[in-house]
Structures are given as structure tokens and as C-alpha cells.
Amino acid sequence: xxxxxxxxxxxxxxxxxxxxxxxxxxxxxxxxxxxxxxxxxxxxxxxxxxxxxxxxxxxxxxxxxxxxxxxxxxxxxxxxxxxxxxxxxxxxxxxx
Amino acid sequence: xxxxxxxxxxxxxxxxxxxxxxxxxxxxxxxxxxxxxxxxxxxxxxxxxxxxxxxxxxxxxxxxxxxxxxxxxxxxxxxxxxxxxxxxxxxxxxxxxxxxxxxxxxxxxxxxxxxxxxxxxxxxxxxxxxxxxxxxxxxxxxxxxxxxxxxxxxxxxxxxxxxxxxxxxxxxxxxxxxxxxxxxxxxxxxxxxxxxxxxxxxxxxxxxxxxxxxxxxxxxxxxxxxxxxxxxxxxxxxxxxxxxxxxxxxxxxxxxxxxxxxxxxxxxxxxxxxxxxxxxxxxxxxxxxxxxxxxxxxxxxxxxxxxxxxxxxxxxxxxxxxxxxxxxxxxxxxxxxxxxxxxxxxxxxxxxxxxxxxxxxxxxxxxxxxxxxxxxxxxxxxxxxxxxxxxxxxxxxxxxxxxxxxxxxxxxxxxxxxxxxxxxxxxxxxxxxxxxxxxxxxxxxxxxxxxxxxxxxxxxxxxxxxxx
Numbered sequence: 001x002x003x004x005x006x007x008x009x010x011x012x013x014x015x016x017x018x019x020x021x022x023x024x025x026x027x028x029x030x031x032x033x034x035x036x037x038x039x040x041x042x043x044x045x046x047x048x049x050x051x052x053x054x055x056x057x058x059x060x061x062x063x064x065x066x067x068x069x070x071x072x073x074x075x076x077x078x079x080x081x082x083x084x085x086x087x088x089x090x091x092x093x094x095x096x
Numbered sequence: 097x098x099x100x101x102x103x104x105x106x107x108x109x110x111x112x113x114x115x116x117x118x119x120x121x122x123x124x125x126x127x128x129x130x131x132x133x134x135x136x137x138x139x140x141x142x143x144x145x146x147x148x149x150x151x152x153x154x155x156x157x158x159x160x161x162x163x164x165x166x167x168x169x170x171x172x173x174x175x176x177x178x179x180x181x182x183x184x185x186x187x188x189x190x191x192x193x194x195x196x197x198x199x200x201x202x203x204x205x206x207x208x209x210x211x212x213x214x215x216x217x218x219x220x221x222x223x224x225x226x227x228x229x230x231x232x233x234x235x236x237x238x239x240x241x242x243x244x245x246x247x248x249x250x251x252x253x254x255x256x257x258x259x260x261x262x263x264x265x266x267x268x269x270x271x272x273x274x275x276x277x278x279x280x281x282x283x284x285x286x287x288x289x290x291x292x293x294x295x296x297x298x299x300x301x302x303x304x305x306x307x308x309x310x311x312x313x314x315x316x317x318x319x320x321x322x323x324x325x326x327x328x329x330x331x332x333x334x335x336x337x338x339x340x341x342x343x344x345x346x347x348x349x350x351x352x353x354x355x356x357x358x359x360x361x362x363x364x365x366x367x368x369x370x371x372x373x374x375x376x377x378x379x380x381x382x383x384x385x386x387x388x389x390x391x392x393x394x395x396x397x398x399x400x401x402x403x404x405x406x407x408x409x410x411x412x413x414x415x416x417x418x419x420x421x422x423x424x425x426x427x428x429x430x431x432x433x434x435x436x437x438x439x440x441x442x443x444x445x446x447x448x449x450x451x452x453x454x455x456x457x458x459x460x461x462x463x464x465x466x467x468x469x470x471x472x473x474x475x476x477x478x479x480x481x482x483x484x485x486x487x488x489x490x491x492x493x494x495x496x497x498x499x500x501x502x503x504x505x506x507x508x509x510x511x512x513x514x515x516x517x518x519x520x521x522x523x524x525x526x527x528x529x530x531x532x533x534x535x536x537x538x539x540x541x542x543x544x545x546x547x548x549x550x551x552x553x554x555x556x557x558x559x560x561x562x563x564x
Contacts, residue, residue, distance in 0.1 A: 026452055030191075032350075040344060053162065
């Protein structure tokens with residue numbers, strides 16, 4: 001990819017990242033942190049890519065470890081965030 | 097599938113992540129936001145299996161992708177570990193779990209970078225090597241640092257800052273070594289220097305988090321979370337994956353903002369949090385302080401006080417959650433409301449172990465949302481409050497944050513319960529709070545202490561109230 005394309009993507013994503021969370025109430029800090037945490041579990045994609053072109057046992061072993069860790073991060077992260085938010089939702093309904 | 101279609105699908109996953117973060121910022125859309133994020137992650141993961149990735153020479157490889165059995169097996173293992181952990185964790189242990197999940201994510205990013213480095217060998221461009229070095233260093237720091245925060249929160253190790261003589265020189269020395277070896281890896285390509293770099297970075301992560309005191313741990317988790325995001329972005333550059341760049345940068349940027357907001361809510365400067373331990377030492381309670389008289393009461397005394405109050409503010413802290421007393425406190429509040437008493441919960445932004453943690457814990461006990469008052473709302477009302485009941489909280493009501501410059505929580509906004517006519521503390525013992533600081537309010541003449549497990553004490557107060 002062109003360096004300028006990469007830099008553009010990076011800079012624009014920084015602004016989007018700043019913008020979307022700029023006004024979040026402290027009530028939601030814990031779920032937001034947990035949700036953002038789950039999103040970076042998408043490194044799983046990278047782990048699968050390197051696993052698929054691993055040529056030596058060392059490479060394969062390390063990438064298998066990476067896949068395990070990334071899957072824990074991603075799936076565990078989304079599940080636990082949902083568990084937290086489920087309770088918030090129940091409460092909102094009661095309030096109305 | 098063509099590369100174009102593959103990239104388009106990757107872009108849609110990226111959009112899902114943006115919508116997810118956007119959704120998570122508002123209570124109404126938060127759950128849907130999280131599900132959209134999960135959808136994006138699912139799309140991104142599935143599509144990999146149907147795309148014939150070009151190899152390092154640019155030739156399309158054949159499907160199915162290589163090592164498919166290993167990949168699926170590893171994903172199955174990860175799921176079998178991650179899902180039960182996420183399902184079973186107590187809400188009180190949430191901060192630890194987030195720290196742990198973040199750590200493994202950082203570890204995964206570092207491993208991906210190492211494998212790609214081994215695979216590319218001398219084909220790697222300088223820019224790719226620099227990105228690799230960044231990912232390995234930051235990923236390892238995030239991994240080992242998160243493990244230490246996990247151990248602190250789980251109280252496997254002390255929650256106080258760990259400061260040892262000459263510590264700052266050891267930390268600085270390790271940092272210099274990390275930078276030096278980074279330079280070595282970039283100039284002399286080789287596996288050995290990269291592995292040394294990984295080891296040094298792991299060590300630096302440990303040293304970096306050890307001096308951080310208990311109250312500041314959530315800020316560190318958030319910061320490490322942002323770090324991991326940036327490593328994912330750097331991996332995306334090396335692996336030529338736009339999606340990873342977008343997702344990683346989003347988390348890096350939003351995580352940085354979130355870290356700052358948390359630090360503000362706690363009245364801490366980010367710099368002070370990270371480097372404060374170099375100079376500040378926790379003030380140990382002196383032996384004499386423990387000898388001072390306190391006024392302790394019985395559940396009946398508390399019930400009588402509450403019965404004649406017109407306005408009661410409940411200040412829940414982590415001790416409430418530890419005792420699993422959320423349901424009992426709700427029972428007490430319902431009883432008081434039935435007697436026509438005005439009841440509110442005063443929620444400090446960092447009540448619990450993490451910003452917003454207490455809201456999660458009370459939500460679990462179905463406490464009605466309109467009874468939860470944020471700090472800024474409730475503080476001006478303490479003057480008209482007859483009784484403030486502090487349950488298992490300490491640091492968030494400690495006047496030392498306003499009166500004692502130099503104490504570890506100085507400058508943190510607090511719930512000003514000392515303005516209420518009467519203050520009741522439900523405590524297990526005179527042990528100081530998570531930040532390890534003595535609380536003067538406990539010795540105040542208008543303060544009454546009810547010692548014991550929060551749940552047991554509350555149950556007794558509830559039955560005493562019913563008898564009145």
C-alpha cells in the first residue's frame with residue numbers, strides 16, 4: 001500500500017477515535033473500556049494470516065499461541081461486555 | 097474472492113467498529129453497539145478463510161488456507177478459555193478480567209509481529225522492521241504490565257506502590273536497554289536480538305506498573321488498552337491489512353481519550369499517575385492513629401437514626417460489592433422509601449475499582465436508575481441530608497483528598513458526606529481503603545461506625561427498622 005494512503009487512514013482513524021468517545025459519561029467507562037478492549041482482539045485476523053503462511057514449527061507454534069490469546073481477547077471481551085450491558089438495559093426499561 | 101472484495105469487506109468491519117464505539121458511548125445504544133462490534137469482528141475473521149492471500153512474492157495462494165487444522169484448533173481452545181471466563185466472572189472482578197483480556201491481546205500482537213519477522217527474514221523493509229520493533233516492545237509491555245495489574249487487583253500481590261531503592265534507575269536503565277536493542281534489531285536483522293528485545297520489554301512492563309498505587313490501577317489498564325490498540329495498528333501495517341490499521345488506531349485513539357477522562361474524574365494528572373510513584377510514598381497510618389477513639393454503634397442505633405431522617409444518601413463502595421450486599425442495600429432503600437424518606441445513591445465516578453464499576457454492580461441488583469445520583473448532582477445536597485450511609489467505601493469520601501496536599505489521593509474529587517448531619521460508616525475494620533490512606537472522617541464526632549460484614553450489618557439494620 002502507498003505510504004500516504006496508510007498515513008491518511010491512520011490520521012483519519014485517530015480523529016474518528018477521538019470524536020466517538022469524547023462525550024461519554026463516567027457511568028459507561030467500564031463497558032466502553034471493555035468493548036474497546038474486545039475490538040483490538042481483531043488481531044486474531046493477523047494471527048490467522050501469519051499462521052497460514054508459517055513455514056517452520058517455531059513460526060507455527062508461536063502463531064498458534066497468538067491465535068489462542070487473540071481469541072480469548074476477542075470472544076471473551078465481547079461476551080463480558082454484553083453481560084455488563086445487559087444489566088444496564090434491564091434497568092433502563094424499569095426506569096421508563 | 098478478489099483482493100478488492102476482500103478489502104471492501106474489511107472496510108465494512110472497520111465501520112462496524114466505529115459504530116460500536118459510538119454506540120458504547122451512550123447508555124441507550126451501548127448493548128447494540130457492542131453487538132455491532134462483535135458482528136464486525138466475526139465478519140473480519142470469517143472472510144480470512146475465503147480469501148486466497150498473496151504470498152510474499154505476490155502470487156495468490158490456494159484455498160483452503162494452510163495449517164487450517166491448527167488455526168481452527170487454536171481458535172477452539174481460545175473460545176473454550178475465553179467464554180467461560182467471561183460468563184463466570186463476578187461483576188466485582190470485572191477490572192481484573194479486562195486487564196487480563198487486554199494483556200493477552202497485547203501478547204498476541206507481539207507474537208504476530210515476531211512470527212512475521214521470522215517469516216519475512218531479510219525481505220523486510222526498514223519501515224516494516226520499525227513497525228515490528230514497535231509492536232514487539234509495546235505488545236510485551238502491555239502483556240506483562242497487564243498481568244501485574246491483574247495481580248494487584250486480585251490482591252495476589254500488594255495494592256500499594258512497590259518502590260525499591262534505586263528503582264527509578266533500574267526502570268530508566270531498562271528503558272535505555274529497550275531502546276538500544278531496538279536500534280540493534282533495526283540495523284542488524286536477526287532473531288536473537290528480537291528475542292532479547294521481547295524479554296527486556298516484558299521486564300520493562302513489570303517495572304513500569306509495580307510502582308503504581310492501587311487507586312491508579314484503572315488508569316493504567318486503560319492506558320495499556322490504548323497501547324495494545326496501537327500495536328494492532330502497527331501489525332496491520334506490516335501485514336498490509338487496512339482493517340487492522342483502522343481497528344487498532346480507533347482503539348488507540350479512543351483509549352487515550354478515555355484514559356484522560358478517567359484521570360480527570362479522579363483528579364489525577366496522567367503524568368503524575370505514571371511517574372508519581374518515583375517520588376510519592378504511601379503514608380502509613382501511624383500506630384497512635386489507631387488508638388484514637390471512634391464512636392461505634394449497634395444496628396438498632398443505625399435503624400433509629402434512619403427512621404427519623406428525612407433524607408438519606410447511600411454511598412456504596414467496593415466493600416458493598418465484596419460482601420454481595422447490593423440486594424440487601426436495595427431492600428433497605430425500599431424500606432426507607434416506604435416510610436416516606438427521600439433516598440438517593442451517591443455514586444462516585446470511580447466507586448468500585450474502575451470508573452463506572454459501581455453502576456454496573458448496582459445495575460446487577462436492579463436498583464432503579466433514577467435513584468442513582470452522580471457526584472456533581474449529589475454533592476450540593478449533602479447539606480440538607482440527615483444521614484449519609486457509607487457502605488464499604490473509604491477513599492471516595494476521604495476529606496484528605498481536599499485537605500492534605502501530598503497524600504496519594506490529593507485533588508481527587510470526593511463525595512462530601514462530611515456535610516451531612518450524620519455519617520454512618522459500615523466497615524469491616526479500621527483498615528484503610530484501597531489507596532492505603534487513613535480517613536479522618538472516621539474520628540469525627542458526628543460519625544457512627546457499624547463494624548462487620550456489610551451484608552450482615554445491613555440485614556440487621558433492615559430487621560431493626562422493620563421492628564420500629
